[in-house]
Amino acid sequence: MCGTCGCGDDDHITYHKPNEENQEHSHLHHHGPVAHTHFHRHNDHQLSLHQHQGHSHDHSHDHEHTHDHPHDHTHDHTHLTTTQTVQIQRNILSKNELEAARNRGYFDALKVVALNLVSSPGSGKTSILERTITEKGRELNCFVIEGDQQTMNDAQRIEKAGAPVIQINTGNGCHLDAIMIGKALRQLNMSTNSTLFIENVGNLVCPALFDLGESKRVVIISVTEGEDKPAKYPNMFETSHLCLINKVDLLPYLDFDMEKFLNIAKTVNPMLQFIPISAKTGEGFDQWYAWISQQGVE
Amino acid sequence: MHELSIAVQIAEIITEEAAKAEALTVTKVILEIGSLSGIEADAIELAVPEAFRNTICENAAVEYQYIKARAVCESCCNEFDPIDHYKICPFCNSLYTSFLKGKELNIKSFDIVKP
Numbered sequence: 001m002c003g004t005c006g007c008g009d010d011d012h013i014t015y016h017k018p019n020e021e022n023q024e025h026s027h028l029h030h031h032g033p034v035a036h037t038h039f040h041r042h043n044d045h046q047l048s049l050h051q052h053q054g055h056s057h058d059h060s061h062d063h064e065h066t067h068d069h070p071h072d073h074t075h076d077h078t079h080l081t082t083t084q085t086v087q088i089q090r091n092i093l094s095k096n097e098l099e100a101a102r103n104r105g106y107f108d109a110l111k112v113v114a115l116n117l118v119s120s121p122g123s124g125k126t127s128i129l130e131r132t133i134t135e136k137g138r139e140l141n142c143f144v145i146e147g148d149q150q151t152m153n154d155a156q157r158i159e160k161a162g163a164p165v166i167q168i169n170t171g172n173g174c175h176l177d178a179i180m181i182g183k184a185l186r187q188l189n190m191s192t193n194s195t196l197f198i199e200n201v202g203n204l205v206c207p208a209l210f211d212l213g214e215s216k217r218v219v220i221i222s223v224t225e226g227e228d229k230p231a232k233y234p235n236m237f238e239t240s241h242l243c244l245i246n247k248v249d250l251l252p253y254l255d256f257d258m259e260k261f262l263n264i265a266k267t268v269n270p271m272l273q274f275i276p277i278s279a280k281t282g283e284g285f286d287q288w289y290a291w292i293s294q295q296g297v298e
Numbered sequence: 299m300h301e302l303s304i305a306v307q308i309a310e311i312i313t314e315e316a317a318k319a320e321a322l323t324v325t326k327v328i329l330e331i332g333s334l335s336g337i338e339a340d341a342i343e344l345a346v347p348e349a350f351r352n353t354i355c356e357n358a359a360v361e362y363q364y365i366k367a368r369a370v371c372e373s374c375c376n377e378f379d380p381i382d383h384y385k386i387c388p389f390c391n392s393l394y395t396s397f398l399k400g401k402e403l404n405i406k407s408f409d410i411v412k413p
Contacts, residue, residue, distance in 0.1 A: 080413065086319055087407045092307050092329075174300055206300035209336045209403075234383030235336050268383050270393035 096210055099178035103213025106185060107196070113295045114196040116212050118236060119220035120229075121202030124246040126154050127279035128220065128288075129197055133161040135282075136289055141194035145184045147176040147201045154199065164188060175206035178213055195292060204233035215295055222247040223254055227261035230268045237268045242275065242291060249278040301341035304403070305349035312408055316354050321410035324358045332365045332402035334383060339364065358408070367400030 091097065107114045117125050126146075133142050144165040146154045155167035166184040168176060181198065190196065198214060200207045219240035221229050224247055230237040237243070243265060245258075258276070265272055275291060277284030308329065316324050329346075331337050343362065350356050369380040371387035372394045378387065385395040 081322065082412050083325065083409060084319070084321075084412055085407050085409050086315060088311075088315055088405050089407070090311060090315075090405050092304055092311065092403045092405060095307060095311070173303070205336070209300060235334070238383055266393065267386060 093209065093211075096178045099182050100211040100213040103178055103181055103185065107213060107215065110190055111193045111296070112190055112196050113194075113216075113292065114198065114212075114214045115292070115295075116198045116200060116207075116214035116217045117220060118200045118204070118207045118217060118240070119202060119222075120204050120225065123202070123220045123222045123225070124279045125199050125202070125220055126157055128244065128246060128277070129163075129199060130157055130161045131279050131282065131285060132197075132288070133158065133163045135285065136292075137162050140289075140292060141191060143188055143190050143194055143196045145176075145181060145188070145196065145198045147180075147199060149173070149201065170201060174201060174203050175210050176200050176212060177210045181212045193296070195296075204229070204236045208233075208235040208239050216241040218242045218244060220244045220246055221261075223251055223256040223258075227257050228264055230261070230265040234268045237265055237272065240269065240272060242273045244288065245274060245276040246279055248276045248283060249281045301337060302345040302349065304337060305342060305345035308346065308405060309349045309353045309355055311405060312355050313353055316408070316410055319410055319412070321354065321412055323411050324355045324408050325411060326359045326361065326409040327355060328361045328363060328406040328408070330363050330365060330402045330404040330406045332400040333367045334397060334400035335403040337403060355408075363406065365399055365402050368398045369395045369400075370398050371395045 103114075106112075117129075119125055129144060132140070133144075136142070142163040144155075144158045144163050146158060146165055146167045147170060148154055148167070149170050149172070151169070152167050155165045158165040166188050168180050168184055170176065170180070176198065188196075198212060200212075204219075217240045219236055219242070221243065223245060226232075245261070251258075262274060265274070273291070275284050275287045277288055308327075312324060312327060329342075331339070331342065339362065343360075346360055350358065350360075367380050367382070368377060369385045370377045371390060371392055373392035374387060374390040376387065376389045377398065378389070380395070380397070380400075385397065386393055387395050
């Protein structure tokens, strides 16, 4: 069926690579306005104008009559309704998951590595992206979707760093969902063999529930946060593939116990990989780039 | 407060499915919520009636079936009750375990009145 108008002309749809021969085909659709007429009845809305100039009306209505019902009414009648239980057994997030699957198909077709970056606010997601784009923007062919409740600030930073970016402002929403990503992708015009960074809303709770269709989920923690973050927000660490430990340049000034953090995180997710980095000094970024490159190979 | 957006999803799904079944009204809804689903009982029970307002589900009784987490060890094959997301096997201390139950976030069924 034609996806545009639903006209049922399957036969006309052909698929060709741009350089193949015989790629011309015609597919005529008439989506223009078809002549049609609307009939409107205005009977119900007609205004009745009454003019009463220089005279008065005297209306009196007497209604004196009684209603007697010297017989019994019975109220025996059958209700023609039935009750039914609908066994639906449907995942409440099924709509999101369907959209996520569509996004995943789009990424596969374009050979896009899509990374969903999640963290609490202030962990350094945008700074990590700025450095990544500045140093590897060309090589990785970076595109960015920014998620925040308000402002274009992050998108402006990313654009300045040199990557095409769409900002999603969620208003009151506390997370991005797959439907929002699908809409953003339609505007982003991604090219093949590229890397998409989705910077989720800063929040370690809700974004864990929403699959965006990403290839991998990257959780970012900064060493100024507590070592027990994975214990406090297990859902997020359990569903992530890589953990970037940011701001390691501050370690000499802090009491952050790296070993304790790694142990707690591995308890929640033994498969989680870790890369300590500093968006300020660039420490660990080579490892981060190597990890991204590996994702495209799989 | 992602519970509110979850509740709105519940109302949308039931409204669609009830229309397909040509329902006049929805009288009961049964939800399955696992302890690891990321949904708080208090928050969802507050959000659902709000999301149902002015929908076909407005007067439906809602039954919340909370499901406790259950895990299995991939090393020794024993089943156990994990404490929240910590799923270290209590039998062999392996970290390689998986959840059998507890992630549910489902509309199990709903009752409708049909003409």
